[in-house]
Structure formats: C-alpha cells, structure tokens
Amino acid sequence: MGGNTREPSRSAADRLLSLLAAFSSDRPSLTLSELAEAGSLPVSTAHRLATVLTEWGALERHADGRFHIGLRLWYVGALAPGHRDLRSVAMPFMEDLYEATHENVQLAIRDGKRALYLDKISGSQSVATLTEVAGHLPLHATGVGKIILAFSEPRLLADVVADGLARCTRHTITLPGVLAETIAQVRETRLAYSLEEMTVGASSVAAPIFGADGTLVASLALVVRSSANVQALAAAVRTAALGVTRQLSPPISTGWKSKLDR
C-alpha cells in the first residue's frame, strides 16, 4: 500500500503517491527527509516531487519547513461520493440526534477491515473519544464496527479474527468465539454496543443504515460517558438510522408521493 520498498521500476506516479501516503493522523506533517524516507526516495527526488505537489496545492510547506497536506487535496478529496452524498443525507438526522442527547454523534462506513469515520458532531459537553473525522478505528472494538461486521459478508468477520483481535482496553472482546456470538446478536437486534471496549470511560450504541438495495451503507452511533445509561439511547440512534435509511430509498410510487408533496 505505502510503496515502501525500493524498486528501480517504480513509476513516477507511484513515487508521487508514496509521498501522499506518508501522511497520517499520527504524522500530519513531515520534514523533507522524513518524506524521502517514507517514500523510499533520494532526497533530491522527494524535493522535486514535493515541489510539484506544493505548487498544485496537494501539499503546503509551513514556515518551519515541514510539509502538510494542502487545502486543495482536501477539497478535491471531499468530492468522493461516499463522503459527499451520504453526509448530506445523514446530517439533518445527526443534528436531531445531537440536539436530543448532546452526546457525540458519529457516522462511519467500512474501509477494508476498519471503520472509517465520515462525520462527527460533538458539543462542548460530550465525552472525549478517539474518533476523528476521516480517521479509522478497528471493527471489533467499536459499536459502528460491530454493525459493519454483522451486516457485511461473513468472510469479513473471519478475516478480522484471523488478523488477531487487538486489545484496545481491558474490556475489548479478544476471544473469537465471544465476538462471533456478539455479532450474531447484533445481526438479530440491529443494535451494537461497545462498552469501554475502545476507550475507557466511553461507551457507544450503533445502528445500521441500509441503502435502497438493502445492503449496509453506513453505521450511526452515539458515544457517551460509560457512567451514562447507553441502552436508554438505543431507540434514539435506531430512529435516526431508520430516518437516513428511508431517505436513501426511493419512495414506492414517485407519482403518487409527489402529488401529495406538492
């Protein structure tokens, strides 16, 4: 993925992308030599490519000489349909949920074997979480992730188990049998919990959002202090997720509906 091996045959395109791949939420800024190392490139090549990227706006170089991701890459990236379309449909429902609870509201989708957070609402009173918009978290330790495991092809659960169930806190489910049982329950109840399994002090409840074809599109969650009664919020999350699901499905008869609406 990262292109971290030296191959004389690597194309210029690969080299350019390896520079972008060097950035992550853990490493949001890099020096030129860090960039060169991450891309397995001579410093002179890294400098030339970083200059092209900076001129275009994919990177920006700050006064301290460090490179950051540039705003143009952000606004081009924001054209990704998964982000743009789903976010605009889900946002009003997420707002309602926030207003009703004042807790963290999170929207996540599957990205390979991880949950990718598309959007997040949190007020000044909400509990601190590890979630960042555009950040990834493991599937087995999060409420949104368990929803993804429950409503994806069964091979995903097997793959996640095969990779090993990392212990994020002492409450994380690390036994494959226990996880399989939990996921079967999630499939039945259409609700998933994470009880301090990702972050000590925070619990979550998540519900699925389905597309018009009935497949899972995303997962919506509330994350609250673990002292709160997270079960009591399940109905609110489910209601909001059903609202988004309904918006994603075309009405049964458009002609009839539009007559009533207009």
Added chain:
Amino acid sequence: MGGNTREPSRSAADRLLSLLAAFSSDRPSLTLSELAEAGSLPVSTAHRLATVLTEWGALERHADGRFHIGLRLWYVGALAPGHRDLRSVAMPFMEDLYEATHENVQLAIRDGKRALYLDKISGSQSVATLTEVAGHLPLHATGVGKIILAFSEPRLLADVVADGLARCTRHTITLPGVLAETIAQVRETRLAYSLEEMTVGASSVAAPIFGADGTLVASLALVVRSSANVQALAAAVRTAALGVTRQLSPPISTGWKSKLDR
C-alpha cells in the same frame, strides 16, 4: 492550474495531478475519455494513470465505468491543517449556534480570491443554500466573503474588483464604489451581511474569527430565509465567532491558568 495545455515536457507528476484537477463539484464523475480530454492526454495514458490512481484509492471506478474521487483521497486530504485544526475548535461553537437558531451555520476561509467552505451545519428546517462543504463561492456576494475582503490585505479587494463583480442575483453588489463602501463598513462593525446577494430567498450575517496574531483565520455565518430578521441574529454569530477566536489564542499566563484548571 488545470494543466490543460499540451506540452511534450510535462512531467508524469503533472499529468497525474491534471487527472485529479479534472474533478469539481460540477463534474464529480468522469468517463475515461472525459478524463483524457481534461488532462490533455492520449486515452491510453489517461487509462494507465487512472488505473494507478484507482489502485491507490485516489479514484474509484463505478459499475457504469465512470471515475469518481476515491475515499482514500478524502481521508488523506482531511489531514490538511486548515481544515482539521480549525474545524475541531470551531465545531462546538457552531453546534451551539445551530441549536440556538436552527439555521444554517457555515465556516469559511479564504482560498485565493474565493471563499472556501470548511464546514456547514444544517437541519431539516434550514433554508436551502448553494453552499457545499469543500465548495467555493465568490467573495463579493457572500457574508463570509465580505468579512474576508474586509480583513485581508487591501490588494485583495482591488483584485476582486479587477476581475469583475459577477451578478449572482439582482441584489448582488456589482458597483466597485458601493462594494468598497460596504467593506469599509464591515471593517468598522466587524459584521457582514449578504441580503439575497448570492441566492434569492436567503440572507446571511457573518463575523470574523481571528488567530492569536490578530490576523483573520476564518469567517462564521448564519444563513437564513430572507424573510427572517437577519440583523437580529448578528449578536449570536458574533458571540460564537468571539468564542472560537478566544480558543485560538493561548491564555495570557498559562502557568496561572493551568493551576486553576487542575
């Protein structure tokens, strides 16, 4: 910017970036031949580069054969500091503002001679606007844009005027003298209005967010139905913008403050 001229000496990096530059909110998906045309490339070259970009995750190809921006470009792009840091500080204040008003709340920064929208909150009752997250709008026709004109170097206003003041609606200020007078007033009152100047039916009030060094960082706005009393919301926007400004400035004496806080 777009690399739309045929130059035999164009580097591979330039060609790759010209494919990404082909996407915009008006053209969020393209066929292979549209991509080739936008990048001024032979179809075979465009195909090879688009394949590299798709494998990396910068593009995705849908079942209908059209290319879209890929999720990986979105989450790498979201590492841009202007977006990430400012958004996380501003979000709780934007939430408060939304909850108090249930109107559109928008956060914008300057991007060259346009306003770039970093974030937006809108509920189901909020008035429809042209604003998209990661989208651009002109400076002279928007509340956030007038704030940017008022608190940037004077050359910006001159440049915007020199480019011509496009008429977005029949209420848009298109006379340079009137715009200059308006901007002088904005500088004095630290509030900017757009009264159906961008979208008929929608008006906005905007206030500046300053950084620790006193320079403009961003602009915060409420966008409401033009039938509403937008002036009555000025104090709310100003309060929220002052709150963000305060958070962006380090406390006068950290030692003293941290003692009280802990």
